[in-house]
Amino acid sequence: MKSEEIARLAGVSRSTVSRVINNYPNVPEKTRERVMKVIREYNYEPNLSARVLAGKRTNTIGLFLYSIYDIQSPYRIYGNSYFAPLVDAFVDIGNSMGYYMLVHTVYNPDESWRIRQTFSQKRIDGGIIIGTEKSQEIESILSKISHPIVLMDCDPEEIRKIANPKARIAVINSDDEQGIHAAVDYLVELGHREIGMITGRTTTYSGLKRRESFVKRLESHGLTLDERYMLKGDFTGRSTVSEVESLIASGKLPTAMIASNDEMALAAMEAFKRHGIRVPEDISIVGYDDALASSIVKPALTTVRIPFFDMAKKALEMLEELIESDKPRFMVYNADVGLVVRESCTTINT
Amino acid sequence: MKSEEIARLAGVSRSTVSRVINNYPNVPEKTRERVMKVIREYNYEPNLSARVLAGKRTNTIGLFLYSIYDIQSPYRIYGNSYFAPLVDAFVDIGNSMGYYMLVHTVYNPDESWRIRQTFSQKRIDGGIIIGTEKSQEIESILSKISHPIVLMDCDPEEIRKIANPKARIAVINSDDEQGIHAAVDYLVELGHREIGMITGRTTTYSGLKRRESFVKRLESHGLTLDERYMLKGDFTGRSTVSEVESLIASGKLPTAMIASNDEMALAAMEAFKRHGIRVPEDISIVGYDDALASSIVKPALTTVRIPFFDMAKKALEMLEELIESDKPRFMVYNADVGLVVRESCTTINT
DNA sequence: CTGAAAGCGCTTACAG
DNA sequence: CTGAAAGCGCTTACAG
Numbered sequence: 001m002k003s004e005e006i007a008r009l010a011g012v013s014r015s016t017v018s019r020v021i022n023n024y025p026n027v028p029e030k031t032r033e034r035v036m037k038v039i040r041e042y043n044y045e046p047n048l049s050a051r052v053l054a055g056k057r058t059n060t061i062g063l064f065l066y067s068i069y070d071i072q073s074p075y076r077i078y079g080n081s082y083f084a085p086l087v088d089a090f091v092d093i094g095n096s097m098g099y100y101m102l103v104h105t106v107y108n109p110d111e112s113w114r115i116r117q118t119f120s121q122k123r124i125d126g127g128i129i130i131g132t133e134k135s136q137e138i139e140s141i142l143s144k145i146s147h148p149i150v151l152m153d154c155d156p157e158e159i160r161k162i163a164n165p166k167a168r169i170a171v172i173n174s175d176d177e178q179g180i181h182a183a184v185d186y187l188v189e190l191g192h193r194e195i196g197m198i199t200g201r202t203t204t205y206s207g208l209k210r211r212e213s214f215v216k217r218l219e220s221h222g223l224t225l226d227e228r229y230m231l232k233g234d235f236t237g238r239s240t241v242s243e244v245e246s247l248i249a250s251g252k253l254p255t256a257m258i259a260s261n262d263e264m265a266l267a268a269m270e271a272f273k274r275h276g277i278r279v280p281e282d283i284s285i286v287g288y289d290d291a292l293a294s295s296i297v298k299p300a301l302t303t304v305r306i307p308f309f310d311m312a313k314k315a316l317e318m319l320e321e322l323i324e325s326d327k328p329r330f331m332v333y334n335a336d337v338g339l340v341v342r343e344s345c346t347t348i349n350t
Numbered sequence: 351m352k353s354e355e356i357a358r359l360a361g362v363s364r365s366t367v368s369r370v371i372n373n374y375p376n377v378p379e380k381t382r383e384r385v386m387k388v389i390r391e392y393n394y395e396p397n398l399s400a401r402v403l404a405g406k407r408t409n410t411i412g413l414f415l416y417s418i419y420d421i422q423s424p425y426r427i428y429g430n431s432y433f434a435p436l437v438d439a440f441v442d443i444g445n446s447m448g449y450y451m452l453v454h455t456v457y458n459p460d461e462s463w464r465i466r467q468t469f470s471q472k473r474i475d476g477g478i479i480i481g482t483e484k485s486q487e488i489e490s491i492l493s494k495i496s497h498p499i500v501l502m503d504c505d506p507e508e509i510r511k512i513a514n515p516k517a518r519i520a521v522i523n524s525d526d527e528q529g530i531h532a533a534v535d536y537l538v539e540l541g542h543r544e545i546g547m548i549t550g551r552t553t554t555y556s557g558l559k560r561r562e563s564f565v566k567r568l569e570s571h572g573l574t575l576d577e578r579y580m581l582k583g584d585f586t587g588r589s590t591v592s593e594v595e596s597l598i599a600s601g602k603l604p605t606a607m608i609a610s611n612d613e614m615a616l617a618a619m620e621a622f623k624r625h626g627i628r629v630p631e632d633i634s635i636v637g638y639d640d641a642l643a644s645s646i647v648k649p650a651l652t653t654v655r656i657p658f659f660d661m662a663k664k665a666l667e668m669l670e671e672l673i674e675s676d677k678p679r680f681m682v683y684n685a686d687v688g689l690v691v692r693e694s695c696t697t698i699n700t
Numbered sequence: 701c702t703g704a705a706a707g708c709g710c711t712t713a714c715a716g
Numbered sequence: 717c718t719g720a721a722a723g724c725g726c727t728t729a730c731a732g
Contacts (some may be wrong), residue, residue, distance in 0.1 A: 002725055013703045018727055041496070045470035049402040050725035053708045058399075060452075060473075077441070078434035079642055080711060087437075088427045091453050102410075103441050103453045123410075123450065144393070179590065195603035266646070292429055296616070296643050352709055368711055376717060400709035403724045538732045 001044050010038045021046055052122060060100040062124040062318065064088050064115050066131030067105050077105065081262050082306075086130060086152070090310035097316060109137050112218030116144045127317045128152065132204045135162060142167065148322035150315045153205050156332045160182070163330065170318040170331040171309055176206050179304040180213035183258045183286045183340040186302075188221050191348040192256040192284065196229025196247075198240055198268060201262035207235065210260050210288065229254045237267030242269040253277070255348050256284035262291040263305055269344065284345035297328075299343035311335045351394045360388045371396055377686065402472060410450040411669065412474040413440050414465050415456050416481030431641030433658075436480060439662035447666055450687050456528065459487050466494050476669045483553045485512060492517065496607070498672035500665045503555050512584035513680065520668040520681035523662055526556050529654040530563035532689040533608045533636045536652075538571050541698040542606040542634065546579025546597075548590055548618060557585065560610050560638065579604045587591045587617030594621040603627070603646075605698050606634035612641040614655055619647070619694065634695035649693035661685045 001273065003017045008018070012035060019027050020035040027035075038044070052058050065083055078084045087103065094101045101123055106114055118124055126148035132138050138154065139162045148168040151159060156171040163169050187195055198215050201206035212228075218225050228250060231243040240259070244267075257267035264286030269279050279285050279299060287294055287303035294301035314333050322329055353367045360367070362385060369377045370385040377385075388394070402408050402499035415433055428434045430598035437453065444451040452474055456464055468474055468628050484487050488504065489512045498518040501509060506521040537545055547564050550557035550651060561580075568575050578600060581593040590609070594617075597603065609615035615637030619629050629635050637644055644651035661683075668681050 003727095004725080015703055015728080016701090019702090022727080028701070031701085032732050043466075043470070045467055047403070048471040048473055049399040050708090051727075052399040053397070053710085054725080054727040055708065056727075077438045078428050083436065084428035091427070092455055095455055100468070101453050103451050105442055106446055116393075117395055118450070120393070121398040123398055293643050293646050297646055298648060298718080307697055353711095356710080364710080365712080365719055366717090370717090372711080378717070391717085397709050400724090401711075403709080404711040405724065406711075596722085 001042050002194075003046060003095075006035065006042065006044050008037050009042075010035045029247065036270065039178070055322070057125045058100075058123060059098065059262045060102055061094055061316070062086065062102045062104060062115070062127040063323070064111070064117050064118075064127060065103070065105045065127045066093070066133070066137075067107050081289040081293075083130065085308040086312055087160065089309045090128065090316070093309075093313050093316050097320065099316075100247040111139055112137060115141055119145050128220045128245070128315060128319065132221060135159075135199070142169070148319055150169050150222050150319045150322075152311070152315065155205050159167040160330060166328040168322040168325070168327075168329050170329075170333065172315045172318070172333045172335070173205065174306045174335040175215045176209040176313060176337075177289065179337040180210050180258070181217050182337070183288075184214065184221065185219040186339055186341070187256045187258070187284060187286065187345065188223070190255040190256075190284065192254075193223055193348075194226065194229070194254040194256070195223065196226070196254035196265045198233045198243065198259040199259060200233055200235040200264070204235075208258060209272055214258060226254070228252070228256070228303075231257075233260065233264045235261050235264065237263045239307055240267040241271050244268050245275070247279065248272070248275050253283055256286070258286045258288070260288055262287040262289045262301060263292045263302065265301055266291075266293060266297060269299075269301070280344050280346040284348075286339075286345060290331060290340055294331075295342065299326075302342045302344045304337050305340045306337050307335050351392050353394075353396060356385065356388050356392065356394050359392075360385045370634070381404075403641045408450075408473060408674070409448065410452055410474045411444055412452045412454060412468050412477040412667070413437065413444075414463070414468075414477060414479045415453070416483070417453045417457050417461070417489075418454075427539050431639040431643075433480065435658040436662055437610045439659045440478065443659075443663050443666050447670065448668075459484070462487060462491055466489055469495050469497050476500070476673045478665060478669065483551070486507075490514065492519070498669055500669045500672075502661075502665065505555050507567035510680060516678040517674070518672040518677075518679050520665070520679075520683065522665045522668070522683045522685070523555065523683045524656045524661060524687050525695060526559040527563045527657075529638060529687040529689070530560050530608070531640075532687070533654055534564065534567040534571065536689055536691070537608070537634060537636065537695065539607045540603075540606075540634065540695060543573055544576065544579065544604040544696075545573065546576070546581065546607040546615045548581040548583045548593065549609060549611040550583055550585040550614070554585075557610060564608060564662070566655070576604070578602070578634045579607070579608075583610065585611050585614065587613045588613040590617040591621050595625070596617050598622070598625050598627065600671045603633055606636070606695065607658070608636045608638070610638055612637040612644045612651060615651055615653065615694075616641075616643060616647060619651070630694050630696040634698075635696060636689075640690055645692065650695045652688050652692045653690055656687050657685050 007014045007017045019033050040084050091101045128150045128281050150170045156307045199211045202208040233239045287301045290303045290305035294303050318331050353364050357364045357367045370382050441451045478500045480502045485508050500520045502522050549561045552558040583589045637651045640653045640655035664683050
């Protein structure tokens with residue numbers, strides 16, 4: 001079934017059918033009804049490729065995930081407390097906004113040509129990119145793409161510098177400063193003076209930002225930073241365990257620790273417990289992300305909750321705006337976060 | 351950049367460029383190289399819509415998820431121990447096989463026109479449908495689609511009857527009988543004679559199959575089924591709690607229970623614990639799916655592991671076969687499952 | 701308000 | 717082995 005047959009059956013030309021399909025105003029109600037009736041009757045659906053080739057939008061959005069895990073790991077996305085809820089939210093909200101969502105994972109930075117390809121093939125109207133680490137990666141992507149793009153977890157200032165002045169870009173983050181401040185303030189309020197951190201990869205914007213915010217906030221409370229309490233994680237649980245164990249081996253522990261994400265917080269809790277160090281009695285732990293597991297585990301993890309759903313919504317709305325506008329734009333959004341207090345922290349009596 | 355320019359730059363016709371792009375044999379190596387050089391130099395990427403319109407494949411596969419949760423729930427997919435790992439695996443494997451993956455959630459069965467639309471618009475070469483419940487739903491989808499489709503968690507015999515004889519369909523399940531048998535046998539071996547079950551929605555193929563397998567296996571062990579021990583769950587944790595609480599209120603408990611998925615098993619464990627009933631000392635619990643949380647929780651949950659990755663791989667391979675063949679086909683695959691023994695069951699001394 | 705015609709960027713018989 | 721031409725199914729100025 002094609003528009004020509006619809007036209008014939010409705011006694012009009014293909015032009016008019018097209019006008020009806022695209023909801024143009026210059027069609028009398030009667031004609032429109034007649035055409036619509038035939039369309040409905042035959043369950044006619046215009047051929048996407050033909051429409052796109054003739055200049056219409058694809059109504060498809062690309063969602064690209066740079067994974068930090070091995071392809072091997074069966075848990076790479078859904079086990080990731082940052083990616084998983086985002087993907088979900090994006091697919092859901094995108095669908096409800098009428099978009100088709102093309103989801104793509106890229107493992108190797110070298111594979112970023114895939115992203116460019118998706119655009120060059122005109123598969124999508126716009127793209128969302130999550131998980132890039134090095135700005136050169138982003139730069140090489142941005143330099144070749146003139147389509148609307150939303151970047152998540154990137155330094156807005158850096159992107160602004162890198163980006164082509166006629167690009168259409170939005171950068172979306174959650175407010176890491178706010179989150180870390182809330183966590184530090186909470187611990188200080190509980191009486192903690194010796195607070196450590198398990199950092200995430202600092203090649204990541206949030207990894208770096210959380211670390212920096214932590215250091216500054218400690219300072220503003222008049223607390224001194226003990227470098228021995230700064231464990232270098234990479235956002236995975238595995239990296240955390242060995243770091244925690246050498247901390248334990250050092251014989252001296254902080255009274256509280258903030259982890260840059262929940263996976264590391266959970267791994268740290270396990271490691272401490274295994275060594276007879278009780279959470280929260282001997283050490284308080286705060287996580288980041290509010291992963292599913294965090295409320296299941298005992299003690300339930302106090303953590304910073306990121307509003308993934310709202311972020312995805314905002315991202316899609318901004319992307320839509322970029323798609324519909326043909327002027328260069330540079331938008332930035334920083335989502336509010338909040339501390340979820342559960343059971344993994346306690347007051348300290350000195 | 352379009353093929354015409356490539357042709358001009360390489361000193362050939364568009365036909366030849368097309369032949370090179372499509373890797374047709376009737377092009378001398380020298381010509382091919384010359385064309386390829388220009389293509390690479392300009393990073394040329396053929397326009398997808400034009401190719402599809404001219405009769406080529408889209409190289410895109412649709413992944414449709416019927417969600418049982420409210421749109422509201424931010425955890426709908428990634429919190430689902432069945433959907434989440436499957437989506438991951440599908441996107442990953444699909445990508446690595448060279449396909450683009452279109453992911454779509456449908457909440458309302460009425461929304462199934464979305465699936466049909468995706469096909470009619472020629473957006474995808476084939477589709478994978480997960481989570482349909484009533485066969486009439488599937489029937490209405492199948493009746494309107496002549497493209498290759500993979501169905502997961504459906505009764506093969508029923509589909510065979512429903513399906514158009516010239517359809518290209520594959521049905522993929524995990525072996526529920528095997529899984530439930532393993533669970534029952536394990537419990538019997540531990541000495542249990544009074545075994546209950548928390549069933550999933552029996553409008554679901556696996557929900558029904560697991561229940562039936564359970565009943566039969568009990569019989570074959572010479573055990574009698576106590577209807578009071580058959581709790582009617584719907585695969586969600588929430589439904590489980592009230593069922594478990596009325597079981598507890600009845601004053602009589604089985605010594606072991608098998609849940610049709612981990613979410614219910616976990617919820618049951620929580621509920622029992624809250625009422626002072628210890629797992630596994632007072633009651634043994636077996637789950638199904640092997641969700642992420644199941645190994646984190648204390649006691650760690652003994653459960654049936656479904657090989658999601660292998661299933662997705664098989665599904666995509668079969669789908670590819672269906673896409674490449676133009677003959678009607680009906681394929682069935684049943685994946686092996688295995689019991690993962692952890693800490694939630696114990697021997698019983700009578 | 702409406703139709704004929706050109707054009708979107710490919711592929712593929714067809715002819716040579 | 718290769719090019720000219722038709723065709724895929726739409727949309728959109730253009731002319732009326």
